[in-house]
Amino acid sequence: MKSKILIVEDQFIEANNLRKVLEGAGYAVCPVARSFDEALNTLNSDLPDLVLLDIFLKGEKTGIDLAPIIKERNIPFIYLSANSDERTFRLAKQTSPYGFLVKPFREKDVLAMLDIATNLHAEHLSLAKVSKVYKSPTDLKGAGTGNFGMAGKSSGLKDITRLIQIAATAESPVLILGESGTGKELVARAIHNHSARSKKPVIIVDCAAVSPTLIESELFGHERGSFTGAVDKRIGKFEQAENGTIFLDEIGEMPLEIQSKLLRVLQEKEICPVGGKRKNVNVRIIAATNRNLEEEIAAGRFRLDLYYRLYVFPIELSPLRERKADIMPIAEHYLSVFAAANKKNITGFSDPVKKVLLGYPWPGNIRQLINLIERSVLLCDGHIINQVNLPVLKPSPVAGNAKERGIKTFADNERDHILDTLARCNWKVYGTGGAAELLNINSSTLKSRMIKLGISKQFG
Template sequence: MAPVIDDLSKRSDLSSSSSSAEGAPERPRPEGDEGITVLVVDDERSNVESLEKIFHRENMRVLVAYDAKHALEQIRSRRVHVVLTDLMMPGTTGLELLRAIKQVQPEVEVVLMTAYGSVEAAVSAMREGAYDFVEKPLKRMTIVKSVRKAAERGRLLEENRSLKDEIKLLTKRELIGSAPAFRHVIEVASQAAPSTATVLVLGESGTGKELLARYIHERSGRAKGPFVAVNCAAIPETILESELFGHERGAFTGAVAKKDGRFAKATAGTLFLDEIGELSPQVQVKLLRVLQEGEYEPLGGNTVRADVRIVAATNRDLLAEVQAGRFREDLYYRLNVIAVTAPPLRARREDIPLLVDHFVGLYAKKNGKARLGVARAALDRMMDYAWPGNVRELENVIERAVVLSRGDTLAEGDLPQALAMAESAAPRPLEFPVGTPLEEIELRVIKETLKHTKGDKSLAAQLLGISTRTIYRKLDGVDTEG
């Protein structure tokens, strides 16, 4: 009943000039207050006064109102845990007040009381969101118990909401960084997100490929749909086909019931296929059909339309896999419509302080510790490290350091010994004699960059600000090991 709130202020029977309609003044709380504030609403003063005395004896804070209009004013301006209201009041009924309260302050619990109890009225009240429905004449212990339980329910719901918010905050993964190589990836992902194109996310393990996939999903037209992630390498080959496409009852030995696959679960959303290079030839064929025809067949079932967007990821060189005959060429080109390469941490070292700060704050809060500072020596050590495990390794190192740290500053001694003993990952400066031909300088820079990126030409092109085709052209016929 949407217009109830406005109607409450317009009805003439709620704008009486009687001082009783203004609500009684708030009385001081006795010592030992339990933190419960109850608002009593009834047009009969004797009932209000009796209930007020009862709740004061129970060390509760009591507010009163003699009509719905002033009850709403109290709710808007004060912190109220429970409203105890009469059902039958002149003008606006208790049920209408209940509806208005749930629109203004949904978290407030409402207990209705009436001398005209009926099953129909109780059911209606519960459907509208009332916590309880009690009949007059009221019994002191009954009404106190009902109000206490309503307040406890409200407290538990509030704690539950707070806990969910905190869990969401602690588990929320963010893309953090400002390095040029990282910004380029985000720009490409942002442009690709609103489209319907299939995206292939490349990069080493631990670089955040799934985070990039989620970033694309959350900025796509399918953001309200599910994001379903599948690690193709973690599921045994013998059941991967069933996991992806589902099966009908009796499709194979042990299939005692119909089961939806990940494609069905991702309907209207995004399906993230991690480690796509691990797919068997049989599953590759079925995936190719999905990408070409937009349909698939569950094991033992009929053709189903696939309403999903696919984002795939791999740390393998898929083109090399194609050349080796382990990955279908036609599937590779279907997947590689838009390619995004997540840069390794060594290629975005300037982002390490940002990531350290983020993970220190995250794990300090998760472990109930005060926010830690980071010593300069510790940060320098992390800046110099090669991070073969990339951002995932950095996160694990910070979590360990935060847990084991005994002071208010994360020191160099809190870092793993292996990190302290590792060689510096800082790239060596290149020097050229005056008069070195520009072509030779370009070639040397390209080769050194490829060493830094472990042969990843796509990443090297991003770092140098040139196209991958340019790298291939410059290296054509050149020994890249020299």
Template sequence: MIEGAPYILVVDDEANMLIAYKTFLKPDYNPILCSNGTEALQKLTEYSFSAAILDLKMPDMDGLELLEKIKEHDSDLGVIMSTATNDVKYAVQAIKKGAFEYVTKPFQYEEILGLVAKIVERRELRKENFYLKSALKEQQSFSDLIGQTSVMRNVFMIIENMNSVGSTVLITGESGTGKELVAHAIHQRSDRKNKPFVVVNCAAIPENLFESELFGHERGSFTGAFERKIGKFELADTGTIFLDEIGCLPQSMQAKLLRILQDNHIERVGGKGPIKISVRIVAATNTDLEQALKNKSFREDLFYRLNVIPIKLPPLRERRADLPLLIEYFLKKFNEELKKQIAGIDRQVMNELLEYDWPGNIRELKNVIERAVVLTKNGMITDISLRGKAVNGMPETLTSLKEASAEFEKEYIKKALAKTGGNQSETSRLLGIHRTTLISKMNLLGLK
């Protein structure tokens, strides 16, 4: 058996046909050979098949009856019917009963291999779609947090384990990795979920307004303070405050935040005394706080107070396995929001999305998919812009259609050769052309 290769069920009462099937299927598949329907039904309980090939005329159970029983067992399994009888009525019956294709003996082995490849590919795509839908459903409890890689599963586990504790959390990661989503998920899974969740962007507050914004002020406490203002910490009382870009907090405010963590009290600017609060603090940064500790721009005692539960979010380029899931999620999201019916993304465009480094991380991916959905009228997304670069769109300098077609064909064959490790037989099978045709095209296009 070839490890990892798809299993193909082959049923024929002629021994020489079974040998032939085994010979031409063996390089790419694991053929399981049966001489009758009863044996085949037993094998269905022992293996997970990707495709089946059935002879029509067999002694104890004919191919049509076996086809029905196979469909009862696995309605999604693609079945090829083969027979020496060139009768249209049998072909019609087979197709009506759910056969993928009907072929007449004698046939070309390439024909069977092409049909098997199509069935296997279709089955794999359906598996992937089922997996994506299941994964999306599983992640709904984490708001917009999506991921199946081990590092993201670890993040989900930490969030789950924090639902009954109020420890301070420090989330680190590049811009756009989803730090606010993680903070919100922590809040939603905690005992404070029905209480306020207040977001503070420390990078967006002028230094002279920090204290007023965070702790509030009394009327007349400074020029322009015409009325009392409740600060962010007081608004978040009994809930969670999310301090985004905590690395931008001025030294003077770092000392005040440390005091809040120690005493659970705040004091408004111009206030007459401390106000007791109960706030869960979740902080985040895209800067290297440990380096900030070394150059004394961030207090060491505050860092250790914040870093009780550390969560590090990886950049998107380090969790590429999550990209199909994220793309599917955002496509569905914007289809619903924009009332569109975009069916999917062109395969070549999808390959570009999977290979792109995503310097803006999930935020950039979200914006790219939203823009593509907006600009696509219907059907498939065939053009996407990545940082000003058009993917699968028209090139800036137009060549003749013949030259453009030749260039596309050359690149496509190069990718197919790379995928098969340069094996010409496998490449021709993958491309659905004869090996001699492939060699001719390679010579014509300058591919050695």
């Protein structure tokens, strides 16, 4: 027996069409709810397995207001909307839906999204069970160093370590987010190396480095003679990664037409080589990007359905400037690596150099720090590194003289603005009416800014 579905939709024709599609596919359908109150009554009396939830309902309360109640009852839900406004999408996304269906609905899209949501919910339940088991880095057998080879002492790194543990025990897609140079490939390799697929290949694909005209052949392969220049048969990256892992770096650069083919791989576990026949593949997908995919979706450059299929298990890497506690451990680790490689007896950094390293904002993140350490080792003639050559970041004249002028710095203004907004929301950060909504930013971004600016409720 298929799942029982609750449709929350105030437009009769659309609700009725949805009901017919679902019943025709064998789903049980609850009486249609046309308002917040009707939906709440149904949730209290006839608990569904999944909810199709219109964002804009008649009355004061919307589908976004109902979403937290559905989520509390551990019911997966999919938003229905004709509105692709970026702000609405951001607000809706903060409630953690299992996808979006854009009106007018196509039967194929509705049924596919239901299958995706059902699978995602099962994966999330499985991941939740795993997360309760692994409370610290030492819980994962065979993990080696507690930080999976990543140097550092920050609380953020400890959180990433725990997420790697969970991801390594699962088969779900992983989406790694973060600025360039934050170590996304290192995290992907750590997940693969500590997973059940570790003895099979991990294939790295830089989507930004492959020509848009060649990326389909690169990923899925091609048959001989399938296009001009295809003089031989080619095995694509997905087949090369069979029973292993494929890491799609900079997936935000992937062309839209290839995104649709990747979605099929995620949903159907099959590929189609250029000029060839469909074939099944058994590959774990890990993707990464330094782009804001929500902005890419709003601009029409990234598929919403692919985003949700990848966003099963996101891992967000903070920039190095927000992880001060990791700077020296990383520097010391690579100092020993490069000193040994160059047969030099260099034991550490002078105090002035340490101060410089800790005070620099590292726009290039960990990659920039590693490159600096390697260069410094090569230039060092003694046992201590006494000098490092960093690019000079020129402060703006206004910022440089802010104190003399009696002007608040940008950080001070940002902190005051966030504090004022939190006070207005009675310190509600997430959800409808929360500070993230009023500030029109992602709740995780707001939380990160609060940590960086030292904001906690004691300041309210």
